[in-house]
Amino acid sequence: MTLSRRRRWFLLLLGGLVAATLLAGVAGWAGAISPPADPLPSWNPGAARDGIVSFVRQTTDPGSPRYVPPEERIATFDQDGTLWVEQPVYPQVRFIRERVPGVVTTRAELEKLAATALSGMPLETFRADVRQWLATARHPRWQRPYTALTYQPMQELLRYLRANGYKTYIVTGGGQDFVRVYAEEVYGIPPEQVIGSAGATRYGYDTTGRPVLTKERRLLLNDNDAGKPEGIQLMIGRRPTAAFGNSTGDRQMLEYTKAGDGARLAMLVLHDDARREYAYGPARGLPDTQVGRFTPALDDEATRQGWIVISIKNDWRRLFSFDR
């Protein structure tokens, strides 16, 4: 090989290395400027969607006067009627009815009876029972498991908030032990971020000396109405930056959230779509129901306090993950 051939090989090698470096740089640059995928594809354009996006942009932009430091990014979600279908009857109420004999009418009556019936049951037995029920129970209208009936737009909202540093919590009137069984798999929310109506447990030992937690009758937290901010104080210890609900039971949680300084987002889901889901109020002339009431007084407070009402009919393009 002559010197000039060697030099040619050397040039080729150098040129190849440089070209590869430049290509990698260009690819990285193109990736950085290409628009990100829409995080909320199941939401129609409108005030609800705009309210979410501008809240997230402002609270995560360090240059914004409405910036919220990561450790204060707490978002709380009611479950029944906000994250999943609550009609014609709360899923957990059906679970309890199948376990408690006799005729009961109100949710409060039912919960009292359930607490008595479940008292003395090892927590692990209760959890296995819930798991078993969820695997077999079907919603009467869609004939699907209840866990398939979560709202796709809210699932996207949960992920969008988490991708922006928000810690997402469920704050439900339902049973804390019940919801914790499936919240991680269904919503990506770990048990320590599920707050609900909670009974006491008692620490003891089984016959082999192994520690066991047993359910007790004593109610520690009724996580409805004023119980929601009280539960948030007990379990989180700071005021949420954003809160989402759908009924009068969420009123105090939204008030408490909005009363904080700086940027705060409060939203209510209005079920106004009988064709794709259910229509119930009694606000705005919608039929009244005993499940998840959205009253005219709640609607008025939303207007006064700047809470955003999400219309399922208008704001959600798609309801469930199985919708096409």
Place this chain on the structure above:
Amino acid sequence: MTLSRRRRWFLLLLGGLVAATLLAGVAGWAGAISPPADPLPSWNPGAARDGIVSFVRQTTDPGSPRYVPPEERIATFDQDGTLWVEQPVYPQVRFIRERVPGVVTTRAELEKLAATALSGMPLETFRADVRQWLATARHPRWQRPYTALTYQPMQELLRYLRANGYKTYIVTGGGQDFVRVYAEEVYGIPPEQVIGSAGATRYGYDTTGRPVLTKERRLLLNDNDAGKPEGIQLMIGRRPTAAFGNSTGDRQMLEYTKAGDGARLAMLVLHDDARREYAYGPARGLPDTQVGRFTPALDDEATRQGWIVISIKNDWRRLFSFDR
């Protein structure tokens, strides 16, 4: 310029680019293989330190049979005597004594009186009061703020666990509202990861209609002894992978932690260093005390169950951040 000169410039440019690329690569490689800084510099070599390091390595190595997925990496820490100095009297007991008139002897008596005295106080007022007290109170021996008397080896342990994906919790017999005031600044532990003895709050409105949470007498959780696993169930909803304590009040938390499947770490701090801190038991012939008792029965259970005892005298090279 002749062609050969141009070629020489071209070669120099190419050579420069390649050299820079290679240098960057070598630097990155060297960084990857150089040993990381010691995460536990205040710990002496020994069984305690080895126990921590091998637990963390095994539970974070996806190839290990003792691997623990990130969402299950929960570590719970007692506070008084485990994270900070509890002698000659629990810091919070001093805070309460300065607020509650009359002579009281036991911690239980004191807490009952405190609950009555504080009842009806807005939560924000209580927090401001704690902040003010912490800023001015001094420990009688070191003449420093109580928040300066946290154990440096435990601070390193908290950071080491968090750097390895563990969520660190305080599970204290002390007041939840009290510890939450400073835990984030002092330990890097946010309020939602502080579990303690907790009183109820009541949601209401001030004269301007603004929401207010007010402290109530009713105790929701006595976070001592069996109350620790019960509190962990209430606030976290899953069993810790690692737990750290120093007295009989931590026994059930360590039992509950160790009774889980797979890798579990349980450790007890033994105060056996009168020169640098305090020496108290009554285990191992150390003097008895009413504050943070480490009994012979606890010592026996530690041996039977494979809990690791940390000797302050032997295992800690340095106690406080101000030690040289």
